[in-house]
Amino acid sequence: MTKEERLKKRHRAEKRFRFYGLTSIFVALLFVVILVQNIFSKGSSAFKKTVITTEVFFDQELLEIQNGASQEEIMEADFYDIMIENLIKAYPAKDRDEEDELLKLFSGDAEIEIKKAFLNDNNLIGKTITLDLTASDDIDQLHKGNYPRDLPEERRRISDFQLVIYDYFVENKKISKNFNNYFFNNGDSRDPELAGIGGALVGSFYSILICLLLAFPVAVLASIYLEEFAPKNKITDFIEININNLAAVPSIVYGLLALQILLATIQLPRSTPLVAGITLALMTLPRIIIPCRASLKAVPPSIREGALAVGASKFQSVFHHVVPLALPGTLSGTIIGLAQALGETAPLILIGMVAFVVDIPSSPVDPSSSLPVQVYLWSESAERGFVEKTSATIMMLLSFLIVMNFIAVYLRQKFEKRWN
Amino acid sequence: MNIVLIFLITIFSVSLFFYGKSKTKTISIKDNIKLNALPKFYGYYLVLWCSIPALVFLLVWSLFEPVIIKSIIIETAANQGAIFSDKNEANLIYEKIKAIHLGTYFGDIDSILRESALAYAKFINLFTNSKVVLIFGIIIASVIYSLKKIKNNNKARDDVEVILKGLLFVSSLIAILTTLGIIFSLLFESIKFFSVINIFDYLFGTNWSPQRAFVRDASSITAAEFEELKDAFGFIPLIAGTSFIAFIAMLVAVPIGLFSGIYMAEYASIKVRRISKPIIEILAGIPTVVYGFFAALTVGPFFRQIGENLGLTVSSESALAAGLIMGIMIIPYVSSLSDDVINSVPQSLRDGSYAVGATKSETIKQVVIPAALPGIIGSVLLAVSRAIGETMIVVMAAGLAANLTINPLESTTTITTQIVMILVGDQEFDSPKTQSAFALGLTLFIATLILNYIAQRAVKKYREKYD
Numbered sequence: 001m002t003k004e005e006r007l008k009k010r011h012r013a014e015k016r017f018r019f020y021g022l023t024s025i026f027v028a029l030l031f032v033v034i035l036v037q038n039i040f041s042k043g044s045s046a047f048k049k050t051v052i053t054t055e056v057f058f059d060q061e062l063l064e065i066q067n068g069a070s071q072e073e074i075m076e077a078d079f080y081d082i083m084i085e086n087l088i089k090a091y092p093a094k095d096r097d098e099e100d101e102l103l104k105l106f107s108g109d110a111e112i113e114i115k116k117a118f119l120n121d122n123n124l125i126g127k128t129i130t131l132d133l134t135a136s137d138d139i140d141q142l143h144k145g146n147y148p149r150d151l152p153e154e155r156r157r158i159s160d161f162q163l164v165i166y167d168y169f170v171e172n173k174k175i176s177k178n179f180n181n182y183f184f185n186n187g188d189s190r191d192p193e194l195a196g197i198g199g200a201l202v203g204s205f206y207s208i209l210i211c212l213l214l215a216f217p218v219a220v221l222a223s224i225y226l227e228e229f230a231p232k233n234k235i236t237d238f239i240e241i242n243i244n245n246l247a248a249v250p251s252i253v254y255g256l257l258a259l260q261i262l263l264a265t266i267q268l269p270r271s272t273p274l275v276a277g278i279t280l281a282l283m284t285l286p287r288i289i290i291p292c293r294a295s296l297k298a299v300p301p302s303i304r305e306g307a308l309a310v311g312a313s314k315f316q317s318v319f320h321h322v323v324p325l326a327l328p329g330t331l332s333g334t335i336i337g338l339a340q341a342l343g344e345t346a347p348l349i350l351i352g353m354v355a356f357v358v359d360i361p362s363s364p365v366d367p368s369s370s371l372p373v374q375v376y377l378w379s380e381s382a383e384r385g386f387v388e389k390t391s392a393t394i395m396m397l398l399s400f401l402i403v404m405n406f407i408a409v410y411l412r413q414k415f416e417k418r419w420n
Numbered sequence: 421m422n423i424v425l426i427f428l429i430t431i432f433s434v435s436l437f438f439y440g441k442s443k444t445k446t447i448s449i450k451d452n453i454k455l456n457a458l459p460k461f462y463g464y465y466l467v468l469w470c471s472i473p474a475l476v477f478l479l480v481w482s483l484f485e486p487v488i489i490k491s492i493i494i495e496t497a498a499n500q501g502a503i504f505s506d507k508n509e510a511n512l513i514y515e516k517i518k519a520i521h522l523g524t525y526f527g528d529i530d531s532i533l534r535e536s537a538l539a540y541a542k543f544i545n546l547f548t549n550s551k552v553v554l555i556f557g558i559i560i561a562s563v564i565y566s567l568k569k570i571k572n573n574n575k576a577r578d579d580v581e582v583i584l585k586g587l588l589f590v591s592s593l594i595a596i597l598t599t600l601g602i603i604f605s606l607l608f609e610s611i612k613f614f615s616v617i618n619i620f621d622y623l624f625g626t627n628w629s630p631q632r633a634f635v636r637d638a639s640s641i642t643a644a645e646f647e648e649l650k651d652a653f654g655f656i657p658l659i660a661g662t663s664f665i666a667f668i669a670m671l672v673a674v675p676i677g678l679f680s681g682i683y684m685a686e687y688a689s690i691k692v693r694r695i696s697k698p699i700i701e702i703l704a705g706i707p708t709v710v711y712g713f714f715a716a717l718t719v720g721p722f723f724r725q726i727g728e729n730l731g732l733t734v735s736s737e738s739a740l741a742a743g744l745i746m747g748i749m750i751i752p753y754v755s756s757l758s759d760d761v762i763n764s765v766p767q768s769l770r771d772g773s774y775a776v777g778a779t780k781s782e783t784i785k786q787v788v789i790p791a792a793l794p795g796i797i798g799s800v801l802l803a804v805s806r807a808i809g810e811t812m813i814v815v816m817a818a819g820l821a822a823n824l825t826i827n828p829l830e831s832t833t834t835i836t837t838q839i840v841m842i843l844v845g846d847q848e849f850d851s852p853k854t855q856s857a858f859a860l861g862l863t864l865f866i867a868t869l870i871l872n873y874i875a876q877r878a879v880k881k882y883r884e885k886y887d
Binding site: 010013017018021023025027028031035038039218221222224225229242243245246248249250251252253254256257259260261265266289313315339340342344345346349350372373375379387390391394401 | 483486487490577578581584585587588589591592593594595596598599601602604605606608609675676677678679680682683684686687688696699700702703705706707708709710711712713714716717718748751752755779780781782784785802805808809810811812815816836839840843844857858861864865868869872873876
């Protein structure tokens, strides 16, 4: 091989090596795009729900209440007959079987929706109004185009006759898509069209709030101690080793810790944001201490020495000068730690947050779910409608994380002093 | 009640602050003496003495009160003649008694329950009263003590700082307490588990089927039950499955992560680096449950479809899908750590290599990487420990049955999956099945601890070499 050939070969190897590097970065970036695109394409339709425009006539004979009834009377009254009478008029059905199939096109909450309309205006008896009633999950998915209608009938959840009704609705413009208020306001439900993340949102909020209240002060105090006051001795070394190890312990181990200590020994209530918050705080603590210490360490010694030189005590130099300067880094480290805690699932599953909770929790000691656990729960469900809801929940979760990370970056760039 | 107490303590503290501040001021003016600290420090001194002992007492009391009351009540119920054979039934009776006391119980109330509920009300009253009395006693004692100190014109600033320093020290001790808590809670149940199951049967058994191990009464296991139990908890299939999925993950993460780390450290312009590094790190910020969802709903079925087209049987919960997605999650851990490590290789080594005519890639391959190797190995080990402790991806995308297999298209299970599966839903406490989850947790904890220790040592040694 001549000199020139060898040089060419070496240069080709150089190019190939660069190409490998560039490809790896490209593959990683491509995956981010695929993942986000996949979630968004599946989830964005969940923010709208399919409604069927129906005329509702409030027949005095089918109701036991009068015009001007009080709120309690309406809440207790039975609207089932009114619902049936009006819904079967939506399509000219021939017999009972056809009427049953027609009724299945509406959600399980049709009666409540009619009742709510009456609650808003209690003078409706004898009058007819048009209402947008939520459609059942199957019709919802069909209308959104997520459900193939060219399958043979026995493999479909929608019968041929229901398809005929659906086409009739489409032709008469009785079916449309509205903003999905249920998705944000409702708790969990077995029916995809009624299920929402309201409960999970509140549960996550309480958990993260408790986590913040516990982890932030302790982490800041601990890092101040370790960085500024701790003498160099065995105890300090031991604490440092512990913190570094705890930051790398798998999160599921914290779930076992919570199960044994918080639930079995102290007997705090199961499935509650309180327990979740404490567990997440224990888990996030070392992850906050590490950036806090880094930002304290970044404050140059001249600041401390300047304070000491004019007669401040060690405490005053730390709390009046070092800590305020380190605060932006401390806060952004805390926010990133909380963002990790917000997405954490495994320990919450172990403390029983997988329970099926319909009610929206009103305090941190009520059983509840949380956003990531809701994702896990719904992804286990078979209904097509839950795939869309799961993806939409992930979209909400990711947008919270993005906002938190942006705040962290902003705090650091805007307020952190650079020392050169 | 606790909220009222905390509120009262706060009010006392705030008023004591102003009292201490003005009192010392007037003393110094009236008696014309020089104070040893600014007046506000005397205020702080009083606040700390008034609040900390009382709050610590309140916290400890609230932690232990329910447990103590419960054991007392269960005992009184037993004395009344209530019959319960195990802990669960005792708990149920206790819950009933509590519900009767709160007026939310609508079942039949017999004389035993009624008597116990009365006893419960009595004890709750007693405990609450003694709590209030004790807290006020503590506050009065500590306030008298601190007022006396102030009268003697103590060095309040120094004293306040000593107390605060103690507070800082206690906060940093929480890390040790957490570790102790983890070790205690894992060991406690594991020891019970290993008293039933031989540790060698666990470590070297090749069959994992805890669902078979149903025991009615853990305290008296019959010989037949024991035979069933003995070989239901073999750890080998789990560690095999865990390592296998982690191995697939590393096959994805190490090349991609390492090459992107090298490219970003050695080739990329500042502009490319500034954009691509945060985007790759997004991968580490996405919650693992999202990856799990993606693996289970998109990647798994996709592989099965490909397999069908090629005439292969691919399980929809294949180890391949879980491992691949886990690998992608781990890419940023490998890439940013190796980026850091490569950046800290001294420039002089590279310059030496260029000086003898090596190309850039030759320099990287023959000089930079060998120099950075301990650090790179350390970062790979950290990534491995992430992979074996990862839970949600495998729970959602890997299988449940413990198969001993090295076919990536079949489903396998992992340690973390089994922990979740055993502990989700209603657990029968004190059964070997529940305890086995803690034994698995202990094994996982020890394994990750060893990996992290080695990794951190490697990285630290490497750093010291070039500092």
